Amino acid sequence: MTGLEFVVDDRGVATIRLNRPEEGNALDLGVAEGLAAAIEAIRQDASVRVVRLSSAGRIFCGGGDVGAMAASPDRGAYLADLAGTVHRSLIALDGLAVPVVAAVQGPAAGAGLGLMLAADIVVASPKSSFVAAYSGVGLSPDCGVSINLPRAIGLRRALRMLVRNERVDARTALEWGLIDDLAEPDELDRAADDVVALLLERPTEAVGQARRLARASYARTFADHLDDEASTISEIGRGGAAAELIARFA
The missing domain is CATH 3.90.226.10 (2-enoyl-CoA Hydratase; Chain A, domain 1)
Structure with missing residues (x-):
């Protein structure tokens, strides 16, 4: 390039x-x-x-x-x-x-x-x-x-x-x-x-989605942003990395 x-x-x-x-x-x-x-x-x-x-x-x-x-x-x-x-x-x-x-x-x-x-x-x-x-x-x-x-x-x-x-x-x-x-x-x-x-x-998805959510927060309503937070944490929570870390913490 x-x-x-x-x-x-x-x-x-x-x-x-x-x-x-x-x-x-x-x-x-x-x-x-x-x-x-x-x-x-x-x-x-x-x-x-x-x-x-x-x-x-x-x-x-x-x-x-x-x-x-x-x-x-x-x-x-x-x-x-x-x-x-x-x-x-x-x-x-x-x-x-x-x-x-x-x-x-x-x-x-x-x-x-x-x-x-x-x-x-x-x-x-x-x-x-x-x-x-x-x-x-x-x-x-x-x-x-x-x-x-x-x-x-x-x-x-x-x-x-x-x-x-x-x-x-x-x-x-x-x-x-x-x-x-x-x-x-x-x-x-x-x-x-x-x-x-x-x-x-750090867990790749957790860090990356935190970054994306923070940057996206300026462009929409509070309610819309909370919807994105809820769907994102739900999706990540289904993954193996979250399961392992949650179990370790618990």
Whole structure:
């Protein structure tokens, strides 16, 4: 895949790695299409238990490829195509019953912030920073940033980033709840791997469905959500993993 690496290992860990370090891992159509293909492959692969997001180089993701935008003869059509492709991927990822872990080694801007917000657990380096960046190039947010950022850190703080374009450093991001843990640059991969290993020790269905339910909760009524909870816990309760753990606990 152009600008993106994707592999599923024998433990059921699906790794998606942005690999355009010279371009700050910016998202162009090639990367967007690769991301869509990777998430579709995960959706169809029952062996996947955890998704791990990362990137190569110094920058986690600088956002959309501004150079490609500038070179496009029809910028509006290009932006619609790019955003639409990434959005379909993020919608599919959001609905998966599989936890997502992100390792963020450096700056995340624009669409890169949106990609990071799609993760359930974010481990970052002290060298990381976070900025919406859209107003800097005269654009409005995409990639779920305007919905997921207020959910993560609250409306007021989100507006500081979206409207005033404030850059947030790693320590502040941890304090605000934008990220979950900090690890030194040379320990970042191991720290993310430790989180992945912890999730692999947990019952796959229970963890994955908890993740799915929490993310789905924003989009429906309380009653509808409780119906989903009831049907999901009933279905999982019929399985062997739950039977074994319930019997052990009892």
